[in-house]
Amino acid sequence: MNTAMQTPAAATSQPPATNGHANASVTTISGDSIASSINAPAAVNASSIVERAGEPRDVDADIxxxxxxxxxxxxxSVLRLMSHLASSQIEGWAYTWQIVIADNASTDDTWPIASRLAAQYPDRVRAVRIAAKGRGRALKLAWGESRAKTVAYMDVDLSTDIAQTGVLIGSLLYGGADVSFGCRLFDESQVVRSAKREFISRTYNGMLRVLLGAAFHDAQCGFKAMTAPAARHLLPYVQDNEWFFDTELLLLAQATNMRMYEFPVHWIEDPGTTVNIPDTVAKDLKGMWRMNGTLNRMRLATAA
Known part of the structure; x- marks a missing residue:
């Protein structure tokens, strides 16, 4: 069995041992060390949300x-997820939720559809329209105005089995984790995808471990969540607004000794994905170079 990260000794509770993956102990670095290691915190400009349908609610989880x-x-996808969340609550793991559609600069009918869903299901769905593209930007803005106890995200194709949403959210609400995320690279994970995508993913995550000391195994699985305090602590310092956002978020969480719970997932590749692999790889390599400098400065700040 793969060993993910061990929960730090200072923690008083452990994330649920679903398939037995807990978090790696890392060096404690204060939030001040992040600030002194990054030129300027990335501003989350609320004006970048140009339209809203519905309002944030006081729930356990914004997804x-x-x-x-x-x-x-x-x-x-939204109706399928909503149906699952409404019917799958179990005693001891129940949580309230709201689905948040974050439309980042769509040019088709995505926003009208999102608005209609929010109007039809005002207690279950809200939507925000963002002026510029970028998954990282969409998450910063949507999470930044959340009033939930935890914030999560998943890809619209629901490639990760939504039956595992309970583990994603429950490990934060009931298991003591600060950050939780799915992993497609554990032996226990059940993954269907092309050999090309598999090779790229394993190579990229191997580079993160060797070059940046990542203790996690899969930086880019689109199935992640954080507690609200963790989000408030980390998001102002995540500079990337696109696909490297996930990697940067996890590296900063690890560097600041957050309790991270990584668990195996069932995942099926969407053959219609529109990700530009060469462009994404180039930006990821640039992001890794930048983060290498940031992490080195953080280590020096801690040692001083």
Missing amino acids: VIPVYNEQEQLAE
Whole structure:
């Protein structure tokens, strides 16, 4: 069995041992060390949200679905997720929730569909329209105005089995984790995807471990969540607004000794994905170079 990260000794509670993956102990670094190691915190400019349908609610979990030109599958995915969340609550793991559609600059009918869903299900769905593209930007803005105890996100294609949403959220609400996320690279994970995507993913995550000391195994699985305090602590310092956002978030969480719970998932690749792999790889490499400098400065700040 793979060993993920061990919960720090200072923690008084452990994330649920679903398939037995807890978090790696890392060096404690204060939030001040982040600030002194990054030129300037990345501002979350609320004015970048140009339209809203519905308002944030006081719930246990805001589950954000970032979308760009997803008119074909948005409604079906939201209704499917909503039905699962409404019917799958179990005693001891129950939580209140709201689905948040974060439309980042779609040019098709994605926003009208999102608005209609929010109007039809005002207690279950809200939507925000953002002026510029970028998954990281969408998550910063949607999470930044959340009033929930935890914030999460998943891809609109629901590639990760939504039956595991309870583990994603429950490990934060009931298990003592600060950050939780799915992993497609554990032996226990059940993954269906092309050999090309598998090779790229394993190579990228291997580079993160070797070059940046990542203790986690899968930086880019689109199935992540954080507590509200963790989000408030980390988001102002995450500079990337696109696909490297996930990696940067996890590296900063690890560097600041947050309790991280990584668990195996069932995941099926969407053959219609629109990710530009060469462009994403180039930006990821640039992000890794930048984060290497940031983490080195954080270590020096801690040692001083």
